[in-house]
Amino acid sequence: MIGAIAGDIIGSPYEAHPVKMTDFELLGRGCRFTDDTVLTVATAFSLMTDGDYAQNYRIFGRLYPLAGYGPLFRAWLASDDPQPYGSWGNGSAMRVCPVGFLLDDEAEVLREAARSAAVTHDHPEGIKGAQAVALAVLLARRGTGAEDLRRELTARFGYDLARTAAEIRPRYAFDISCQGSVPEALICALEGRDWERAVRLAVSLGGDADTQACIAGAVAEARWGGVPADIDRRVRLVLPEHLLEIVCDFEARLREQHGGGKDTA
Numbered sequence: 001m002i003g004a005i006a007g008d009i010i011g012s013p014y015e016a017h018p019v020k021m022t023d024f025e026l027l028g029r030g031c032r033f034t035d036d037t038v039l040t041v042a043t044a045f046s047l048m049t050d051g052d053y054a055q056n057y058r059i060f061g062r063l064y065p066l067a068g069y070g071p072l073f074r075a076w077l078a079s080d081d082p083q084p085y086g087s088w089g090n091g092s093a094m095r096v097c098p099v100g101f102l103l104d105d106e107a108e109v110l111r112e113a114a115r116s117a118a119v120t121h122d123h124p125e126g127i128k129g130a131q132a133v134a135l136a137v138l139l140a141r142r143g144t145g146a147e148d149l150r151r152e153l154t155a156r157f158g159y160d161l162a163r164t165a166a167e168i169r170p171r172y173a174f175d176i177s178c179q180g181s182v183p184e185a186l187i188c189a190l191e192g193r194d195w196e197r198a199v200r201l202a203v204s205l206g207g208d209a210d211t212q213a214c215i216a217g218a219v220a221e222a223r224w225g226g227v228p229a230d231i232d233r234r235v236r237l238v239l240p241e242h243l244l245e246i247v248c249d250f251e252a253r254l255r256e257q258h259g260g261g262k263d264t265a
């Protein structure tokens with residue numbers, strides 16, 4: 001899960017100022033954690049506690065009100081009677097990776113990803129985006145190779161994953177829909193030769209940089225069993241104590257459940 005957080009932090013300066021290249025400054029000034037991090041940690045917290053996603057997204061969202069939520073999510077946070085709002089936005093996909101890191105059964109991962117999405121993003125594309133990312137994480141941490149991942153995710157979700165980042169980049173622009181940003185982020189995670197390259201590719205599309213780097217960073221972490229040590233160390237310094245503690249608790253939980261080795265969070 002630190003891969004998702006690292007992707008969010010690395011992508012954060014480039015959401016408002018998109019770049020179309022991979023050799024941008026990695027963790028320079030202006031890097032901060034955003035909504036993607038806060039809600040990913042809230043998902044991990046829910047999985048370790050009561051499983052009440054709606055309640056925990058509201059608690060975490062209100063604790064970090066300036067993290068950069070979309071207007072519909074902000075209205076949902078403020079509402080006295082919060083209801084799912086039919087969203088197909090990529091918010092469901094950016095917060096879901098802890099499901100794929102913790103749970104081991106495919107059906108359970110798909111079910112839990114849908115549950116985490118449905119409290120806000122109950123449009124079929126919102127649900128699908130969350131399921132695709134969670135399943136990609138599960139399959140990747142099992143050691144599934146890029147080509148098999150591409151085939152499996154295409155067959156299950158109907159995403160066009162046959163494109164390359166270089167083909168997407170020239171005409172790509174900011175798109176917060178699941179259907180217009182999740183497949184592209186997955187392509188970067190599959191195409192990258194290592195964690196850093198996957199995240200650099202995601203930012204270089206010039207789209208919803210923090211969220212797409214968050215998604216690519218999560219799947220890449222699962223593929224390569226972690227985040228490069230120097231990046232891991234530096235992004236933890238950006239997190240407030242409260243969020244970092246939950247990340248550490250979740251990592252301990254994974255070690256307990258899966259043992260050492262390739263499974264990280």
Ligand SMILES: [Mg+2]
Binds near residue numbers: 067210211
């Ligand atoms: Mg964000």
